[in-house]
Amino acid sequence: MTELNKVNALVQYAAQIGDNGLIIGHRMSEWCFRAPSIEMEMALMNCALDLIGQARELYSYAGKAGGEGKKEDDFAYLRDEQDFRNLLLAEVPNGDWGDTIVRLFFMSAYNKLFFTALAKSTDAELAAIGAKSLKEVTYHLRFSSEWLIRLGDGTEESHRRAQKSVDDLWAYTGELFTMTDAENLLLEDGISVDVTALKAGWDELVSQILDQATLSVPANNWAQSGSKSEGRHTEHFGYIITDMQYMQRRYPGCEW
Amino acid sequence: MYGDTSIQKPIKIAEPTSAEQARLEEIFQQKIDDDIKIEPQEWMPAAYRKTLVRQMSQHAHSEVIGMQPEGNWLTRAPTLRRKVILLAKIQDEGGHGLYIYSAAETLGTSRAEMIEQLQNGKAKYSSIFNYPALTWADMGTIGWLVDGAAITNQVALSRGSYGPYSRAMIRICKEESFHQRQGYELLLTLSKGTKEQKEMLQESVNRFWWPSLMMFGPNDANSPHSAQSMKWKIKKKSNDQLRQEFIDATVPQAEFLGITLPDPDLKWNEERGHYDYGAIDWEEFGNVINGNGPCNKQRIANHIKAHEDGAWVREAAAAYAEKQQKKQVA
Amino acid sequence: MTKQTTEKEWPLWEVFIRSKAGLDHKHCGSVHASDAEIALESARDVYTRRSEGISIWVVPSNAITASKPEDKESLFEPADDKIYRHPTFYDIPKGAGKM
Numbered sequence: 001m002t003e004l005n006k007v008n009a010l011v012q013y014a015a016q017i018g019d020n021g022l023i024i025g026h027r028m029s030e031w032c033f034r035a036p037s038i039e040m041e042m043a044l045m046n047c048a049l050d051l052i053g054q055a056r057e058l059y060s061y062a063g064k065a066g067g068e069g070k071k072e073d074d075f076a077y078l079r080d081e082q083d084f085r086n087l088l089l090a091e092v093p094n095g096d097w098g099d100t101i102v103r104l105f106f107m108s109a110y111n112k113l114f115f116t117a118l119a120k121s122t123d124a125e126l127a128a129i130g131a132k133s134l135k136e137v138t139y140h141l142r143f144s145s146e147w148l149i150r151l152g153d154g155t156e157e158s159h160r161r162a163q164k165s166v167d168d169l170w171a172y173t174g175e176l177f178t179m180t181d182a183e184n185l186l187l188e189d190g191i192s193v194d195v196t197a198l199k200a201g202w203d204e205l206v207s208q209i210l211d212q213a214t215l216s217v218p219a220n221n222w223a224q225s226g227s228k229s230e231g232r233h234t235e236h237f238g239y240i241i242t243d244m245q246y247m248q249r250r251y252p253g254c255e256w
Numbered sequence: 257m258y259g260d261t262s263i264q265k266p267i268k269i270a271e272p273t274s275a276e277q278a279r280l281e282e283i284f285q286q287k288i289d290d291d292i293k294i295e296p297q298e299w300m301p302a303a304y305r306k307t308l309v310r311q312m313s314q315h316a317h318s319e320v321i322g323m324q325p326e327g328n329w330l331t332r333a334p335t336l337r338r339k340v341i342l343l344a345k346i347q348d349e350g351g352h353g354l355y356i357y358s359a360a361e362t363l364g365t366s367r368a369e370m371i372e373q374l375q376n377g378k379a380k381y382s383s384i385f386n387y388p389a390l391t392w393a394d395m396g397t398i399g400w401l402v403d404g405a406a407i408t409n410q411v412a413l414s415r416g417s418y419g420p421y422s423r424a425m426i427r428i429c430k431e432e433s434f435h436q437r438q439g440y441e442l443l444l445t446l447s448k449g450t451k452e453q454k455e456m457l458q459e460s461v462n463r464f465w466w467p468s469l470m471m472f473g474p475n476d477a478n479s480p481h482s483a484q485s486m487k488w489k490i491k492k493k494s495n496d497q498l499r500q501e502f503i504d505a506t507v508p509q510a511e512f513l514g515i516t517l518p519d520p521d522l523k524w525n526e527e528r529g530h531y532d533y534g535a536i537d538w539e540e541f542g543n544v545i546n547g548n549g550p551c552n553k554q555r556i557a558n559h560i561k562a563h564e565d566g567a568w569v570r571e572a573a574a575a576y577a578e579k580q581q582k583k584q585v586a
Numbered sequence: 587m588t589k590q591t592t593e594k595e596w597p598l599w600e601v602f603i604r605s606k607a608g609l610d611h612k613h614c615g616s617v618h619a620s621d622a623e624i625a626l627e628s629a630r631d632v633y634t635r636r637s638e639g640i641s642i643w644v645v646p647s648n649a650i651t652a653s654k655p656e657d658k659e660s661l662f663e664p665a666d667d668k669i670y671r672h673p674t675f676y677d678i679p680k681g682a683g684k685m
Contacts, residue, residue: 022336029343032327033558036566037596038320038354039617039628045347046631049340056336073335097569139630146623153579154572161568240331247334247392254453255445256334256392298655344635351632358616361598367618368595424615431636567593573620574596580621 006189009182011066012085013192014126015075016180016228017118018058019086022076024107025051026240027094036097043143047104050136057129077248081241082231085180088224089172091237095165098151098158102165105144109205110176111137113198122190145209152213159214166210167218174223176202288489293419296362304488305363307481308418310379311490312360313370318382319353321374321555325389326398334392341438342395348435352428359420375560382406383541384467386549393446393453393460399439401461401468401506407432408502409472417489440509447513454514461510462518469533470541472499478538503531597646599625601633604641611643619644 002008028048035041056072063070089107094100115137118130151162177199179187186192207217226232247256280299287294294300323346330346333339357367373379384402389395407429414425446457473479473495485491493501503522510517521534543549596618602611614633619625625644633639653661669675678685 026331029330029339032330032343032346033320033323034562034565036562036569037618038350038357039619039624039632040566040569041350042347042354042635043627043631045343045350046635049343049347052336052340052343056340059336076336077334097566143627146627150573150576150620150624151569154574154576155568157568158572158575243331246332251334251450251452254334254449256338256442295655297652347635351635354617354632355615361616366595368593427614570593570596570620573624574594577621 004181004185006185007065007067009185010123010191011062012180012182013186014058014062014065016085016182018055018062018075019084020090020107021051021053021055021058023084023086023237023240024090024103025049025055026244027090028100028104030094031100040097044100047140047143050133050140054129054133054136057132061125061129073248077245081233081238084233084237084241085228085231087172087175088227088234089169089175091227091234091240092169092172093236095168096161098161098165099169101144101147101151102162102169104140105148105209106169106173106176106206108137108141108144109202109209110173110198112141113201113205114193114195117193117198121193126191148209148215149213152210152215162213163215166215167220170218170220171222171224173202174221175225175228178225178228180229285487288417288487291417291489293422294417295419303484304490307485307488307490308421309360309363309365309370311485312356312363312421313365313373313379314381316353316356316360316370317374317379318385319349319356321381321385321559322402323349324555324558325385325387325551326395328389329392329395332392333395338395338442345399345435345438348431352424352431355424355427356421359418359424362420371563375556375563377547377556380545382471383544383549384464384471385555386544386551387463387467388550390463391456391460393443393456394464396439396442396446396457397460397464399435399437400443400509401439401464402471403432403435403439404506405468405471405502407436408498408505412492412498415489415492440513443513447515457513458515461515465518466536466540467544469499469503469536470544472496472502474538474541475536500530503533507531596620597648599629599644600647600650601625601629602643602645603629603633603639605639607640611641614638616647617644 025048028044028051031041031044033041035044055076059072059075062075063072087107089103092099092103094103112134115130115134119127119134121127121130148162151158153159177195179194179196183192183195187194210217227234227237281301284294284300284304294304326342326346326349330339330342333342357370360370361367370379374381384405389398410425410429410432414422414429416422416425443457446453476482476494476496479495482491482494486494507517507522507524519534521532523532524530525532544552547553597620598616599619599622600616601614603614604611617625617628617632619628622644626642629642629644630639634642
């Protein structure tokens with residue numbers, strides 16, 4: 001393994017933020033022709049386009065920062081499973097509409113705080129990406145919060161389902177606030193975001209919406225982790241990559 | 257005092273007497289002949305309304321079902337650029353379905369009713385979407401040929417007599433102009449690629465050429481509703497006219513791609529100033545329309561599943577809205 | 587056959603969009619939504635994908651009162667012969683300056 005320096009740490013960092021966008025965007029795109037109404041389908045696809053768009057910018061920047069001429073597609077299509085460092089929360093399957101909304105809500109609440117902080121990064125390019133992404137995720141947060149409130153405070157069935165989604169996905173939220181070695185290294189120069197400092201704000205935001213949705217905050221705080229720090233994914237992740245990389249792996253080196 | 261007149265619901269007028277009916281029909285036809293658009297609340301012959309609802313709901317269903325073959329490749333798009341283009345295009349199709357449902361609803365048929373008719377087989381959609389999307393090249397071919405055929409049709413529809421439909425079509429044509437271009441660009445890339453890519457391109461066009469020509473519907477001689485629809489300017493051009501326009505525009509594009517179109521009879525006719533083309537297999541068309549296409553069952557099953565899986569979500573939002581309303585009243 | 591036969595469809599909302607500062611909101615279509623907030627979000631997601639708007643109104647379709655087509659003659663035609671309401675009706679000599 002190559003030793004961590006400020007260059008490869010920056011590459012890792014930009015790519016890792018991009019991975020979150022790509023993988024959750026990929027998951028949302030799986031809703032194509034499966035949403036409860038056309039209007040909702042349109043909304044999810046807008047979110048997916050925002051998130052994949054963020055990934056593209058971050059991968060391009062990672063390629064530039066690395067100085068090896070890597071392009072966005074090299075990151076998405078030619079890395080192996082363990083090289084992806086997205087949060088586990090981004091990769092778990094869509095489940096039902098409740099699971100999808102809760103995932104988007106947890107993620108967007110985090111993204112809102114994260115991109116607010118990234119917009120103040122000492123790295124001008126990351127700061128610019130942060131500022132742009134912030135606008136997008138602010139809408140995702142609004143959309144997912146409003147839906148969570150309706151599911152939680154809708155019918156008995158929707159309340160039960162939404163609470164189950166919250167409980168099931170809760171274990172993946174702990175990883176959001178963990179720091180990798182690269183993040184710690186970049187933090188010294190004010191490039192990365194100290195995500196441990198985002199936890200209090202996230203807890204507050206989440207409990208406020210859950211409360212409005214008449215849902216309760218789970219008591220079990222055991223956190224699943226391993227993807228962000230070591231590339232240890234869920235069993236589901238391999239299938240995402242298999243699907244996504246099929247063309248590039250089957251026909252190497254082609255233009256598309 | 258006029259609060260009962262929703263802009264979305266036709267006003268119920270007492271059944272006119274036959275003399276009155278004849279007079280209304282005359283005024284109506286005069287408006288059509290003068291190219292004055294018909295708007296939702298205005299008097300229109302029952303058959304005009306029925307024809308429009310049938311056509312618009314079919315059109316909207318085609319957009320929505322059309323998301324499925326392309327959706328099949330969304331997670332496998334070979335580059336991120338292609339992935340976002342495809343996603344945006346499929347999203348447009350959902351949007352276009354919605355615009356047309358909206359326009360159809362102005363005639364007093366709800367979207368729920370239209371969707372029910374789609375799911376129980378009473379309403380049809382374009383036969384082309386019952387063919388499978390099997391390779392990445394199909395994403396290009398669908399854009400080039402299928403959207404190309406659809407645009408040919410829709411440009412004519414945007415000049416139709418019913419205001420809301422015509423307005424929806426104008427918006428749709430504007431948005432769709434990128435659909436065909438992205439498809440052709442995708443195919444151009446394949447045409448400059450490896451042997452395998454070129455083969456993938458040719459194979460895809462071979463599969464989609466004839467079904468694309470069928471999209472314009474039966475020959476004029478076998479199109480029973482056409483004459484009336486033309487008189488009402490619901491249709492501005494006949495099926496065969498539009499098909500010919502499409503072929504004339506497409507053949508040079510195929511040549512530019514360096515591919516062949518799978519029709520030995522396809523050749524330029526100097527005298528007519530058009531391309532001649534071979535006989536279309538109408539038996540296949542009839543089969544696919546009537547449920548025997550490769551994907552009919554799968555498409556409808558997917559639609560029903562999404563609809564049923566979403567029922568609890570729609571109910572939840574409705575229940576929430578009701579609770580909020582009660583709170584406001586209290 | 588499916589649940590929809592018993593399910594009550596979400597109400598219809600008309601969507602009006604201001605395309606840029608200084609212009610009126612203009613009707614552009616409709617969406618189905620359970621309440622105003624969802625209607626607003628749906629309108630945004632459906633009708634402003636190509637930067638078509640900077641402001642949206644959504645109005646329940648059944649809250650709109652419309653004039654009746656059969657009243658068209660009595661409501662609107664009386665205005666047609668009041669040509670003195672238009673500036674071009676008056677002859678002002680050029681010498682009088684811009685007016």
